Amino acid sequence: MDSLVTAAARALAAGDPFGALNHVALRDDAPALALRGIAMAQLGDLPRAKVLVRSAARAFGAKAPLARARCVIAEAEIALASRDLNWPVKALDAARVLLDAHGDRLNAAHARYLQVRRLLLIGQLDEAERALARLDPTPFPPSTRAAHELMVAGIALRRVRTATARAALARAEHAACQTGIPTLIAEVDHAALALTTPAARLIERGEERLLLLDEVEALLAASNVLVVDACRHVIQSANTTIPLASRPVLFTLARMLAEAWPDDVPRDALVARAFRAKHADESHRARLRVEVGRLRALLGTLAEVNATQRGFALAPREAAAAVVLARPVDEAHAALLACLADGESWASSALALALGASQRTVQRTLDSLAAAGKVQSIGFGRARRWMMPPIPGFATALLLPSLFSND
Structure with a gap:
């Protein structure tokens, strides 16, 4: 590798894409094409970066399998940055195995981190956590350690584990400051905002207030409160969780009853909101009785649904109160x-x-x-x-999709 390519690689590692381009912008050999592609990716021109990295992979040819594998990783990172989540996972995994077998531990670990980031984006938290646990960031440079801690924090935020997230973000900040890369430092600062901005809205006895993520965690851990979680569509009390994401009618009924607790909700109001019916007739009331029966069976030992003269009322069995944990802003999508x-x-x-x-x-x-x-x-x-621009003033960790887990 000649001196210009080495200098460009060092500039990219330090987060200086313009410095890298000063060395290789006019060259079309395979290493220069790869470095130009990474530089363009750092500058945000992802389509051009993708073209350059693919050209580099072709230029390296079959005689340079390790270089081609690194190009596969670079292309996967560009696809991830452009939120193209359908890129070939098998190709990335094959590149990771090849690099690991030839002793390139850093790039093999980077490929694994890309897989974890993709799993985190599509909500497969359990699989992401297992993949991340197989990586030890200790021997890697500060930039890689910062990326590792950001992923640890991302999983913890989605699982509403604020202490774990706060500790990981502190480690990420320390590692990012060691690199001196402004974009990485800004990414850590942006991730930390999730702990200091409202994450949800609490509805209790007709009153509302915004909650930070650590307050949400404390509420979900409380043993004396029945929580109807409208962020993740579950009903939770202490260690018992009932997922209702696939049963929207039952969840709507549970939310209305919890919002009105300790008062009851008229039958016509339940019919109008749960079934989207403008006028309740006898068939709607019969369906309401069926759905309320199903809700009673699901709630089991958590709560009763009692019939009143004008409708139905929620009665927690052991919890002292019923509350609704709603999204910070009302938005259908x-x-x-x-x-x-x-x-x-x-x-x-x-x-x-x-x-x-x-x-x-x-x-x-x-x-x-x-x-x-x-x-x-x-x-x-x-x-x-x-x-779109970020939702102003609100954390979105509880709105993001995830495959539900009881742990």
């Missing part, structure tokens, strides 16, 4: 907006993968949000991307 709130541009296919919805459903939702001025698109066809 909060989960989609929470994904876009990271400031990156997303493909509709990536949003569909992250939300567990069909791409056509996501596209219709994006079109309606664009008409309302809440999101905007750039590009056309397969290159079309969607973005």
